[in-house]
Amino acid sequence: MFRINENYLKLGGSYLFSTVGRKAREFQAQHPEVEVISLGIGDVTEPLCPAVIKALHEAVEEMGHAESFHGYAPDLGYVWLRECIAKNDYAARGARITPDEIFVSDGAKSDAGAIQELFSLDARIAVCDPVYPVYVDSNVMAGRTGAFDAETGRYGGVLYMPCRAENGFSPSLPEEAPDVIYLCYPNNPTGMGISKEKLQNWVDYANSSGAVILYDAAYEAYITGDLPHSIYECDGAESCAIELRSFSKNAGFTGTRLGFTVIPKALVRGGVSLHDLWARRHGTRYNGAPYIVQKAGMAVYSEEGKAQIREQIGIYQKNARLIREGLSGAGYTVYGGVDAPYIWLKTPGNMSSWDFFDLLLNQAGVVGTPGSGFGPSGEGYFRLTAFGSPANTEKAVKRIQSL
Ligand code: MLT
Numbered sequence: 001m002f003r004i005n006e007n008y009l010k011l012g013g014s015y016l017f018s019t020v021g022r023k024a025r026e027f028q029a030q031h032p033e034v035e036v037i038s039l040g041i042g043d044v045t046e047p048l049c050p051a052v053i054k055a056l057h058e059a060v061e062e063m064g065h066a067e068s069f070h071g072y073a074p075d076l077g078y079v080w081l082r083e084c085i086a087k088n089d090y091a092a093r094g095a096r097i098t099p100d101e102i103f104v105s106d107g108a109k110s111d112a113g114a115i116q117e118l119f120s121l122d123a124r125i126a127v128c129d130p131v132y133p134v135y136v137d138s139n140v141m142a143g144r145t146g147a148f149d150a151e152t153g154r155y156g157g158v159l160y161m162p163c164r165a166e167n168g169f170s171p172s173l174p175e176e177a178p179d180v181i182y183l184c185y186p187n188n189p190t191g192m193g194i195s196k197e198k199l200q201n202w203v204d205y206a207n208s209s210g211a212v213i214l215y216d217a218a219y220e221a222y223i224t225g226d227l228p229h230s231i232y233e234c235d236g237a238e239s240c241a242i243e244l245r246s247f248s249k250n251a252g253f254t255g256t257r258l259g260f261t262v263i264p265k266a267l268v269r270g271g272v273s274l275h276d277l278w279a280r281r282h283g284t285r286y287n288g289a290p291y292i293v294q295k296a297g298m299a300v301y302s303e304e305g306k307a308q309i310r311e312q313i314g315i316y317q318k319n320a321r322l323i324r325e326g327l328s329g330a331g332y333t334v335y336g337g338v339d340a341p342y343i344w345l346k347t348p349g350n351m352s353s354w355d356f357f358d359l360l361l362n363q364a365g366v367v368g369t370p371g372s373g374f375g376p377s378g379e380g381y382f383r384l385t386a387f388g389s390p391a392n393t394e395k396a397v398k399r400i401q402s403l
Pocket residue numbers: 040041042043109132188
């Protein structure tokens with residue numbers, strides 16, 4: 001008999017955002033007269049800023065001439081981009097990350113899914129619950145679905161760390177240390193940030209237990225308060241943490257694809273450098289993000305680029321405030337949305353997350369994301385994104401208010 005990877009059969013029927021998209025399309029087909037507003041998947045709506053567009057045009061032009069044409073990009077990314085990232089995202093924040101510890105990629109989602117390849121199949125994985133589904137699904141695809149194995153004394157599978165209003169959406173450190181801990185701050189989906197002190201606790205915990213933290217900082221550009229933008233702002237993070245970063249949410253690259261992963265050389269487990277393993281993996285599986293896209297990424301760090309993307313982020317932050325204030329004024333209990341582009345609300349009257357999804361779609365023509373799709377502790381919650389256009393965001397809030 002033909003043998004497929006049966007781990008795939010243990011996944012939910014479809015990826016969360018595919019299900020949400022399908023339901024919205026079905027509703028729209030049945031109700032063509034309704035102007036459906038999507039505040040579901042966190043996809044940006046502002047166009048790429050002028051500095052990025054200019055860089056793209058120039059790079060495309062270069063590709064048309066033999067003397068400035070570029071073929072395969074270097075495995076780890078062009079050195080000019082990695083130097084720029086090290087300077088702007090790390091040195092400027094007091095973090096000691098060198099360009100050769102930065103791996104440029106086609107986005108944080110790809111890296112978030114692939115990074116688990118570095119760990120043994122019986123590694124015990126911990127995730128916050130609710131959680132960005134990619135962390136869990138990629139581990140299930142790899143086969144980390146088992147329970148405690150008395151013979152080996154090891155765990156397989158994924159440990160959920162509940163994050164609900166009762167614990168301020170901030171999990172306590174697990175009593176028994178996992179091998180790998182996924183943390184995402186500012187958080188998707190709850191929209192909550194983490195203080196430097198709390199993040200330092202995680203770093204100390206990982207260093208003393210030998211765990212590795214996979215830190216997803218895709219939403220750091222939305223921080224308004226005095227919170228860490230990178231885990232490497234914490235002492236000792238270089239010896240226990242990998243950081244994932246994205247150009248999608250800060251510079252609108254969701255359709256252009258660019259991100260990077262940082263693996264410090266000081267991160268060694270079982271006598272093996274995780275940096276070397278990832279470099280080996282990158283070399284084998286990856287031929288680099290396109291030259292033109294890396295050039296566009298450089299433009300994000302130019303003075304004009306910085307000013308232009310700041311303005312865009314400001315637009316989304318204003319949307320977040322509008323949703324937060326508009327819904328709490330209408331009696332909803334809302335969380336997040338201050339340091340992140342996501343608003344996490346309690347469903348009214350203890351409705352299930354999917355029932356509220358249906359209600360919102362059918363009666364307000366607004367698409368959000370059911371909290372339970374992010375994990376068991378998301379049941380009874382609902383996520384709205386601030387990435388819609390200002391006009392649609394305002395319309396959606398008014399419609400929800402008048403339900
Ligand atoms: C989300 O809506 O959670 C994100 O857009 C998904 C992603 O970044 O892949």
